[in-house]
Amino acid sequence: MQFTDLESPFAIYDNGSGYVLPNVLPEMARNVLTRLTQEPIDDVLESLRNSGRLHLSPEASVQDVEKIWSFFLSLYLTEDGRDTPSVRTRIEMMRLMLNAPPDVAWRALRDRIFADIDDLSGWSRSFQKELGDRDQIWRGEDGKYYKNEDGSVYQVIGAKTLQETRLDFLTEQVARDFGTIRQFLQLFALLAVSEDYVAHREHYPTSMKAIVQDRKWPSLSHRWSLLQWHPVRTVIWRPWSNFCDPQWLAGDFLAAITDTLKIEPFRTARLPDGSECQLGPEFVMQADFALDTNLRIGEEEVVVLRFEGREFRWINASLESDTRVSVGLRKDENWSVAGEDLNRFLSVMVWEHGTPVAIKSGPIGGAKRALPLIISPRSIFSLKVEPTAPIHTNAGLIGPTEKLLLSIYREAVNARSVFYAFLNYWKVIEVVFPKKDARLAWVEKEAALLPLERERVRNILKRHPSVADYLDYNCRSAVVHVFRKPFIDPDSNEDFVRLKLDIPIARNLAKVAMRTLPAFF
Numbered sequence: 327m328q329f330t331d332l333e334s335p336f337a338i339y340d341n342g343s344g345y346v347l348p349n350v351l352p353e354m355a356r357n358v359l360t361r362l363t364q365e366p367i368d369d370v371l372e373s374l375r376n377s378g379r380l381h382l383s384p385e386a387s388v389q390d391v392e393k394i395w396s397f398f399l400s401l402y403l404t405e406d407g408r409d410t411p412s413v414r415t416r417i418e419m420m421r422l423m424l425n426a427p428p429d430v431a432w433r434a435l436r437d438r439i440f441a442d443i444d445d446l447s448g449w450s451r452s453f454q455k456e457l458g459d460r461d462q463i464w465r466g467e468d469g470k471y472y473k474n475e476d477g478s479v480y481q482v483i484g485a486k487t488l489q490e491t492r493l494d495f496l497t498e499q500v501a502r503d504f505g506t507i508r509q510f511l512q513l514f515a516l517l518a519v520s521e522d523y524v525a526h527r528e529h530y531p532t533s534m535k536a537i538v539q540d541r542k543w544p545s546l547s548h549r550w551s552l553l554q555w556h557p558v559r560t561v562i563w564r565p566w567s568n569f570c571d572p573q574w575l576a577g578d579f580l581a582a583i584t585d586t587l588k589i590e591p592f593r594t595a596r597l598p599d600g601s602e603c604q605l606g607p608e609f610v611m612q613a614d615f616a617l618d619t620n621l622r623i624g625e626e627e628v629v630v631l632r633f634e635g636r637e638f639r640w641i642n643a644s645l646e647s648d649t650r651v652s653v654g655l656r657k658d659e660n661w662s663v664a665g666e667d668l669n670r671f672l673s674v675m676v677w678e679h680g681t682p683v684a685i686k687s688g689p690i691g692g693a694k695r696a697l698p699l700i701i702s703p704r705s706i707f708s709l710k711v712e713p714t715a716p717i718h719t720n721a722g723l724i725g726p727t728e729k730l731l732l733s734i735y736r737e738a739v740n741a742r743s744v745f746y747a748f749l750n751y752w753k754v755i756e757v758v759f760p761k762k763d764a765r766l767a768w769v770e771k772e773a774a775l776l777p778l779e780r781e782r783v784r785n786i787l788k789r790h791p792s793v794a795d796y797l798d799y800n801c802r803s804a805v806v807h808v809f810r811k812p813f814i815d816p817d818s819n820e821d822f823v824r825l826k827l828d829i830p831i832a833r834n835l836a837k838v839a840m841r842t843l844p845a846f847f
Contacts, residue, residue: 374400458488512546609654613664615688616702665819723845
């Protein structure tokens with residue numbers, strides 16, 4: 327990374343190279359405000375854009391890199407559509423950010439935005455407000471939503487009161503990176519980081535930098551990253567000052583908005599205490615599952631459903647968590663019953679609604695309780711690969727057979743169903759070894775060599791004379807055929823668990839088979 331000896335908390339990646347950004351954002355912002363009092367706004371913005379477009383090269387000087395801040399100042403000051411704050415409003419907000427220390431400036435900025443929030447956010451011009459004013463939906467004592475139409479009262483599904491709709495709209499504009507209000511918070515946080523770094527340099531590790539957004543994807547957001555010469559585990563870090571964190575600023579602002587609403591805070595709690603959200607008294611235990619699905623049942627967070635004499639408490643997914651289901655169990659019932667009954671229920675749901683629903687994890691069981699025992703947070707992490715060499719496969723050796731293998735392997739990895747995944751992994755082996763006798767001989771030999779699946783292979787051999795025959799007959803054929811036993815019942819918990827244990831064998835055998843071809847060495 328260029329200029330690593332530069333005293334600054336900021337860095338940027340540009341065209342694959344890293345640069346430490348000089349800590350001069352407040353000074354540059356004040357200089358822009360001065361220019362705006364002396365020059366036409368359009369001229370200043372054009373000047374900032376031209377300066378900020380500078381292409382960085384490995385030979386770039388500190389002065390060149392410093393000009394990158396012009397890009398972000400022009401991004402902030404540019405009005406992006408009629409529903410976003412005007413340039414003059416943006417200038418006014420920037421003056422408030424720079425005219426006082428961060429703690430005083432934040433209160434002034436928050437009060438100014440709050441005083442004109444409907445206009446600044448675009449709510450006053452939104453179609454959501456127009457529909458809310460027209461429909462005048464209200465929430466009854468039963469928690470459901472209603473509207474009057476031609477003198478009759480109708481229950482409404484998929485809409486909320488005007489006040490709740492406004493809160494949802496404002497939350498989007500404050501919490502999301504693309505929100506109109508969020509831009510003010512993002513710039514304020516960058517300025518606060520700069521000021522705090524000067525005042526408390528000892529709090530900032532040299533290897534920790536605020537990485538500002540690549541100019542190819544314009545945004546005022548930043549992320550803290552630990553700079554090391556080799557890949558490291560993800561770490562979470564932030565400066566000691568709350569004012570440096572746009573997430574904290576967003577939370578503080580949304581709390582101020584929520585305090586003005588005439589809604590009891592716990593009225594919309596994620597898990598209400600009402601009996602309608604609890605499993606019935608006949609169920610003394612519960613088994614909890616996490617689901618992989620986009621299906622949502624109703625508008626409430628929780629709904630209890632009954633199917634074939636079993637109760638299922640369905641907790642809709644949120645921004646933080648996957649969909650979860652608690653299956654009620656009677657005294658002395660086996661846990662496997664919960665999995666099979668849930669599978670039958672999900673089979674009907676998939677048939678009815680045509681959207682995928684798969685068990686992601688579970689069961690985790692215990693006594694009946696308000697909150698499920700299983701935790702399935704939606705991950706914000708991802709598999710990070712080196713951008714300069716994301717692919718090592720020899721593309722020049724990929725022919726028709728290799729293309730087919732890659733497509734089948736992709737389907738296996740992407741499959742939500744363990745049965746479909748197993749079938750595709752086995753198809754990979756079939757393509758590489760098309761003759762059955764040679765294929766089974768190869769599988770028998772290679773399965774014994776898999777280092778991580780030795781225990782499962784030993785368990786198979788305790789009940790079956792051949793691993794290859796077992797995988798071909800009791801797994802592949804059982805998935806494909808239903809006219810004779812053994813065949814797979816996708817609702818069967820026993821079949822699901824068995825195939826899930828055998829998937830690693832099939833997956834690793836498929837990898838070994840593909841690597842017998844030159845393209846996949």
